[in-house]
Amino acid sequence: MQLFFRHNPDANMFDKISPKLYNTIMKTFIIENSYPIEFRSSDSEKLGLCLQNRRSVVLVGMKRVGISNFLRFFLNHKDIKKKYIGDETHIFIPVDLNNLVEREIFPFWILTFKRIADFVEENVSNPEVKKKISQLFLDSIQTQDLFLTIDGVRKSLIYLCEAGFNPTIFFIRFDRMIDVATQSFFANFQGLIDATQNKLSFVFTSVRPLDAHSSSVFTKHALTVFADTLYVKPAVASDIKIIFEKTIEQYPLKGSMDLEPELLRLVDGYNQYLHYALIALHEEKEIVKKESLFDFLFQDERIALQSEELWESLSEEERQVLKDITRGTKQKEPLKGAYLFKTGLVTPDTTIFSPLFERFLHEKTHSNKKEGQILELSKKEHLLLTFLKQNMNDVCEREKIIECVWPEAETLGVSDWAIDRLVARLRNKLKSQNAKEEIVTVKTRGYKLVDSQ
Template sequence: MTEPPIHPHSFRKMVEGWISFLPYREMGFFMMPPKTGVERRILQFIEDKKLHIIFGLKKRTICIHLDLYEEPKIEKYRLFSELQSQLKRGVKREDISFEGNDLIVLMSTLRENGFDIALFVTGADRMIQNLDFTLFKELVSLNERFDNLSILVFTGVYLLEKRTKSKLFEKNPLAANFFYIPLYSIEDSTQFIKYLEEKWNMHINRKQKEWILKNCSGRLGWIKNAMRLIRERSKITPGEIAEDVSMIDRAQTMVQVFSQEIRKLLEAISQGGYQTQDKDTLYLEYLTKLGLLKKEKGEYIIYPPYLSTIVKKHKQEDEINLNYHLVLSDQEYRVFTHLQKNLNTIVGRDVIAERIWESDVEEKYSEWAIDQLLHRVRTKLIAMKSPYALRTKKGMGFVLLQK
């Protein structure tokens, strides 16, 4: 592979933003468009020591990534267990010897030996949406106890909304560091297409490329999904790409992260002729900083255009489904809604796998993971006293029934 996933200049600017925050040894919140996939860039940086040197990372700094996988809730013991596991990996990368299984002892030992810890946290959006900041309280406690710890939280949720901000500050009085990460640029999108063409040994035609860059620019996950569709059907038209269920599902997942206020604002803008209102000022500023809104000829335009298409098509999510969205993880919710759309119909494991892993299905496919996820969905539906029942059809797939 010779092509990097995104333009080197963009990657440098992104990482330099992270590194410039580390000397403060505090907790910082990096707000970005929902479902940006920043996890890949974080791992790219953490696992390549050459990049640490290139970007001037302070020596004796251990970088670790904590992905919470959009779980609705994480208990303290699980948080500490995962932190300990990731920190041990970081210690191993630095060739440091350590014996023991206690997180606090390990962090104390690193501090005594002059090591800083940079903790990158992703996958907490669901907890933030549920206004459950218990996890952040635990992280703040660690941050206050260890003056060698920096915590960078990446989220697709707008943290400065009144109800979210008040809860966040209640649990985290230090929450004053807010940063914005905008959409990837069109140069990054063009670069990503080249990267996938080389990786997958394929080539897309001019019309397909023009449609992707015009409608999906900045959303690498959408681009990857569209490229996978083209790989499977080289003559697929732009219209067919736009209407493919996997594209719609991926875009809907992004929209569902937004609060109702932001979704209503996007709906109003998507209809055209929107008149600015005082109550929308903060939201407009937020969406503009993320690159999701642009102003052309005095009017706000949703960007990229495919997002506007999805907002128009799917104006208001059903309140019942909104409740499911708050209880189920993203992957679980995608599977549930697909089964719901195909009520009383057996859905094969391959289709379920595509809903779980989307464009990464080839790399991540696991029969065990499918069974575990469906088991969690079934358990949560029962706990919610849902009118739906999930059944397994041996050798065939799964079916959702209405009681």
């Protein structure tokens, strides 16, 4: 599809969508393509059965547990449809909402329409269907009308169904839209399913069940009819070993492979811990020995920040349950910790899922001393400050911050929380140091460094 809207004089709304929007047809290497078909077989079987029956699905898991990794495998592995759905008429259209700069309804539907149009351009051979959908997308760009855009999505999906396809749209990181979701927004999904005579399905990924985010919009009754909720837990031993073996091709371990069993024990199936651990070991100039691996990983800034992000994503009741488990106190009300068990943060025998997170909790629970203000900048804080100074008084967008501060994790993705947390830490340290500069938040765009005088 030609990127005609780049030159459209009315294309200002595309500032609300990441530049990644324009790069959808470029072929990129997807490492999950090389995973054996047995990878996360239980999750694949459950998801495949739902899609086979044209049920929509909400995939729920703790932050950075590996849902995106699983979906890259499920969306791209050549044998998935044959093994788990049994029907090659199914087509998968991923929409990563991390590409939205502004979390608003209109950019959401434009991004969705763009992904549909790109998929058709690249994968559908029927020239008539291609032409119709391309024209509908062009009309939506030129009019910039929400109603016409949603109607264009509806007609495009009907054309695909009439051509013999069973489309499934995967909304990855759907919880980024929760704050702007309304009942009419939810009704649009139901309306699209009805318009395609139930040949369309959706898959949403979220840290929480949708009704837990907004019970007034996503009511339990409506969701029961609309979608099934599937929980994705940390990978089992055989699956995390697959991820490990493929990832070390990119970040080879220095020295002996004797670290592997201990490393996999420490990350305990948690995807982000594994990736950060391998990056940290790859960057380290000295060879890390098995007996010092735990301390080495626990002290890594990226892993520490990830543990903090997990902690901050929990409710006060859930945090108290974890504290009680860490102290060895029996739980009086199991239902308060239901989310912890369903997501695998806590195992069925009431143990914390990873020694790294367990130690983080232990320090949270047992440390009675008040920590003094640490004014020295961490490595990431220093990188962020340097980047902001290089762009003094200019807005530094989130994507550019990730490229500069987390270059090693750019392909994995960096959460909004991690960026905001690092900025908050640096902002507080600058204030404590009576620095001449301060960090200003530019809503929906990013941050800039300005004179505080």
